[in-house]
Amino acid sequence: MLQLRSIWDYLRSSLWFVPSLMIFCAAALGLCLVEIDANLDRASLQERWPWLFGAGAAGTRGMLATIAGSMITIAGVAFSITIVALTQASTQYTSRILRNFMRDRVNQTVLGAFVGIFVYCLVVLRTIRGGDEGAFVPPLAVLVAVLLAFVGIACLIFFIHHIASGLQAETIIKAAADETIDAVDRLFPTEMGEEADAGQSAGADIDESRWQPVAASRTGYIQAVDGDALLKMARQHQTVIRMERAVGDFVIEGEPLVSIAADPPDKDFTATIDETFTIGHQRTTVQDTSFGVRQIVDVALKALSPGINDTTTAVTCVQYLSAILTRLAARRIDSRYRTDNGELRVIALGPTFEGMLADAFDQIRQNGTANIAVLLALLTALEVIAGRTEDAHRRSAVRQQVRLIGAAGRRSIPEPHDLQKVAAAVERLDKKLTDVLDPG
Secondary structure, three states: OOHHHHHHHHOOOOHHHHHHHHHHHHHHHHHHHHHHHHHOOHHHHHHHHHHHHHHOHHHHHHHHHHHHHHHHHHHHHHHHHHHHHHHHHHHHHHHHHHHHHHHOHHHHHHHHOOOOOOOHHHHOOOEEEEEOOOOOOOHHHHHHHHHHHHHHEEEEEEEEHHHHOOHEEEHHHHHHHHHHHHHHHHHOOOOOOOOOOOHHHHHHHOHHHHHHEEEEOOOEEEEEEEEHHHHHHHOOOOOEEEEEEOOOOOOOOOOOOEEEEEOOHHHHHHHHHHHHHEEEEEOOOOHHHHHHHHHHHHHHHHOOOOOOOHHHHHHHHHHHHHHHHHHHHHHOOOOOOOEEEEEEEEEOOOOOOOHHHHHHHHHHOOOOHHHHHHHHHHHHHHHHHHOOOOOOOHHHHHHHHHHHHHHHHHHHOHHHHHHHHHHHHHHHHHHHHHHHHOOO
């Protein structure tokens, strides 16, 4: 199931899958309509609606050839616009958001529509015969071709509008945030505090010399891990499996992927372990919520760079990051220690709230230390996040971020008036969190 999900994520992120399906459907539609026309009383149709079905073979061929030529030309223009948009987005924001452009269903559908109409016209065009060949003009298929030509024109107008809207910073950031929030809802569905790390002491009792590494067979990013399969393997072999690399980490062929507290693994065990990990050339959000955060952080860092200096975009990134962290703040994150009937079986590596909070805000704080608007936006975001969780550890992590922002401001803001704004916000929020965490 996990492999199928990864394959589906790859297909829907490509620019060829949906257009290919639409080309196949267009060809099938053309053949079906021609077959229907072959069994219609065409003479009666031409007599009753001559203005609709009365075109001859030569005129119909010319019209279909014109539509086909126009559509393939428009398809070339649309592909060119898409490439220019991808280049612009990569230069202005970050190359990591190109995947969101490629998986955009509107882009895929519009490109598929243009090429599909072209293929449809070719399929119908080859069935038309003149008088010397036994005259045959499929009136219904030709009418549909004309209607599809109008659909293609509408698609072109909408496509230009969509590309123009899609290059706006807010649209790009929102798309990455929505995908990440969907991943949070899918991976952490339960709205409750984080569980205790049951089994932690048992894992600490295992002598380090007992661990036997299982090497990775491929080089790339870990996109997903089948946790249930790992637990099943550990149960079958009566051992403990410890993950050495987490989802989103880069692993090199021959380096440890997991370790087992048992004898050195055989080839079958190694092959089965390898099947539980999905490794690819890039990160995805199938199980990697941190990748969505990474995309938005990269946009913020590009906006804060001296060459661009776009404070508004950086603040927008902080606001959408706060939406993601707010969603995660009240969600349960499973313990890294997985047991079976009270026995420790798997020591997993997974995301933590504290880790994702640091991933979201650390680099933005470090690169925007003298930017008052960014620092105030970070403090506002942290206040909202703290209000969404009752967990003391998570609130403590938020307070640590607040204090780091205060220290950064004191080091880098030379103007006393500006520093006072940040210092007042830091003091108010720090006191609020301290009163909750240390009421005495």
